[in-house]
Each structure stands twice: as C-alpha cells, then as structure tokens.
Amino acid sequence: MTSGEKTSLAFFLDTASGFLSGGYAPKRDYDFSDDPPPAAGFSSLPLAYQVDEEEATGAETLDDIAEAIRRCDACALCRERKLAVPGEGASDPLVMVVGEGPGEAEDKSGRPFVGPAGQYLDRMLGSINLSRDKNCFIANTVKCHPPGNRDPLPEESGACAHFLEAQIRALRPKVIFCVGRIAAQHLLESSEGIGKLRGRFFEMEKFGGIPLLATYHPSALLRDETFKRPVWEDLKLLKARLSL
Numbered sequence: 001m002t003s004g005e006k007t008s009l010a011f012f013l014d015t016a017s018g019f020l021s022g023g024y025a026p027k028r029d030y031d032f033s034d035d036p037p038p039a040a041g042f043s044s045l046p047l048a049y050q051v052d053e054e055e056a057t058g059a060e061t062l063d064d065i066a067e068a069i070r071r072c073d074a075c076a077l078c079r080e081r082k083l084a085v086p087g088e089g090a091s092d093p094l095v096m097v098v099g100e101g102p103g104e105a106e107d108k109s110g111r112p113f114v115g116p117a118g119q120y121l122d123r124m125l126g127s128i129n130l131s132r133d134k135n136c137f138i139a140n141t142v143k144c145h146p147p148g149n150r151d152p153l154p155e156e157s158g159a160c161a162h163f164l165e166a167q168i169r170a171l172r173p174k175v176i177f178c179v180g181r182i183a184a185q186h187l188l189e190s191s192e193g194i195g196k197l198r199g200r201f202f203e204m205e206k207f208g209g210i211p212l213l214a215t216y217h218p219s220a221l222l223r224d225e226t227f228k229r230p231v232w233e234d235l236k237l238l239k240a241r242l243s244l
Contacts, residue, residue, distance in 0.1 A: 062091060065166050069143045075159040077144035077152075083110035087139030087167060094135040094242055096173035097121070098164070099217065100142070100182035101152050107145035112138045113218075120218040121179065124231065128239040137171050139164065141186045157186050168207050175241055176210055180217030187212060198234055201241065213238055 066086035072078060085102040088111055097113075105115035113121050113132075122132065130136050142152040142160045152160075164187075168176065178184040181194040188202060194216060201211040215234035216227045 060166050060170060062167065062170055065163060065170065069163050072143070072159075072163070075144075075156045077142065077146060077156055080147055081144040082107045084143050085110055085112050085140060085145075086143060086163075087112050087137060089132045089137030090135050091137075091171070093137040093171055094174045095125075095130055095137075095177050095238070096168060096171055096175075097125070097132075097136055097138045097177045097179060098183040098187065099138075099140045099179050101140050102143070102145045103149055104145065112140055116222060117217065117219040120222060124218060124235060127232075128235050128242075137167075137173065139167055141183050151182055157182075161186075165207075168210070172208075173210065175238060176204065176207075176212040177238060178212060178214040180220070184212075184214035188214075198230065199237070201237070211241065213241070 069086040070084045072084065078084075085106045089097075099113060102112065103115050103117070105118070106112055112118070121138075125131060125136060132138050141164060142156050143163060146152050146156070176187065178187060181197075184194055184197045185191060187204070188197065190197060194214060197214045198216065201213050204210045204212050213234060215231050221227045221231060
C-alpha cells in the first residue's frame with residue numbers, strides 16, 4: 001500500500017469513527033471545483049494510523065546507504081580495505097556511472113575514480129557536457145578495493161548488490177552508464193563480453209525502465225588507444241539520448 005493510500009484509508013477510518021460515535025460534523029468544507037486539498041501530514045493522523053515516512057515510501061537516503069556501506073562486513077573485502085567507497089556526485093543526476101570496484105587510489109581516499117582511469121573518465125564525461133560535480137553520480141559494483149586490483153568475486157559482487165540497487169532507486173538517474181565488463185555483466189545479469197554489450201541501450205525493467213548503456217572501462221583506453229573510437233561512438237549515443 002502506498003503512503004497516499006495509507007493516508008486516504010486513515011482519513012476514511014477517522015471520518016467513519018466520528019460518524020458512528022454520534023453524528024459527524026465535517027471539520028472543513030471542500031470545494032470540489034478547486035484542486036483537491038493537500039494530504040494530511042503523517043503527524044496529524046491519529047496515533048493508531050501514523051506510519052513512519054521512510055517505511056511508507058520504501059526509500060533510503062544516499063547518506064543512509066553510504067553509512068551502511070562504511071559499516072559493512074558482509075564479505076572478505078572489508079578485512080583489507082582502508083576506506084569503503086560508497087560513491088559521489090549529484091543527488092539528482094542525469095547519469096549514474098557504474099564501474100567494477102575501487103583501486104588503490106580510491107581505497108586511500110574513499111572516493112570513486114580518482115586515479116589515472118578516473119581522470120580519463122572525467123575527460124570522457126566532459127566531452128559530452130557531463131560532470132561528477134553537476135549532473136553525474138559515480139559508483140562501483142563493489143564498494144571495497146579487491147586486492148591486487150583483481151576482478152571482484154561473485155560472492156563479493158553479491159554482497160554489495162543491494163547497496164548498488166538501493167543507490168539506483170534513490171538516485172533515479174535518466175541513464176545508467178556502465179564502464180567495463182564487470183559492471184555491465186553484473187547489472188545485465190549477462191555473461192557476454194563488453195564488445196557485444198556496448199553500443200546499444202538496455203531497458204532495465206527492474207528499475208522502472210531506466211536505460212543502461214555500456215562501454216569500455218577507461219583503464220582499457222589507457223592500455224590500448226584503439227578503444228577510443230568505439231568509446232566515442234558510445235558517448236555520442238549517450239549524448240543523443242540525453243539531448244545534451
């Protein structure tokens with residue numbers, strides 16, 4: 001039941017109670033030619049019907065999620081991390097960028113994509129008028145640094161999955177932009193390589209139809225410049241979808 005439905009039910013029960021207890025005198029007159037009156041706040045309802053607002057909306061704030069990430073000890077990565085890396089950026093982003101996991105620089109700073117690959121990512125985003133400071137939120141599939149920069153293990157990605165999903169639901173970005181195979185395979189629940197997953201949009205029904213676009217990880221471009229052309233094509237697709 002939604003918060004609006006709960007409020008309506010509570011008002012109906014309160015009205016019925018007044019009527020049955022000996023004649024109901026309306027507390028206010030409604031002009032149905034005007035806009036409907038605003039719904040009563042939770043604090044104005046009888047105590048029996050009050051509902052915690054977070055419970056009613058099913059929402060968690062980004063700060064709540066970040067704090068839970070910093071306390072998390074659900075997998076072995078917590079034992080070697082210096083700092084967990086929840087993510088950072090705009091709270092109402094056009095784009096949510098998702099990578100695979102923090103590297104050494106991120107482990108030391110607690111911030112995502114701040115090493116050489118992160119600097120390249122900033123250049124990629126800037127080429128189509130995107131920025132982590134203004135209209136993007138940047139996060140990773142796992143929130144703690146995998147030793148030796150290895151790929152996250154399935155159990156590690158699984159342990160962090162609810163955090164990433166909670167962030168997506170809280171942010172409601174216009175587009176999810178996956179950089180790299182790990183992030184794309186995780187969110188798409190696919191075993192296909194990034195070469196097959198990139199270059200097209202996927203509608204994420206799990207998140208209300210948010211489109212997802214994948215491309216190569218910026219670290220791949222640092223190793224091999226031949227990836228620049230396909231990444232630029234993907235960025236143009238993203239720009240066109242956002243009408244930037």
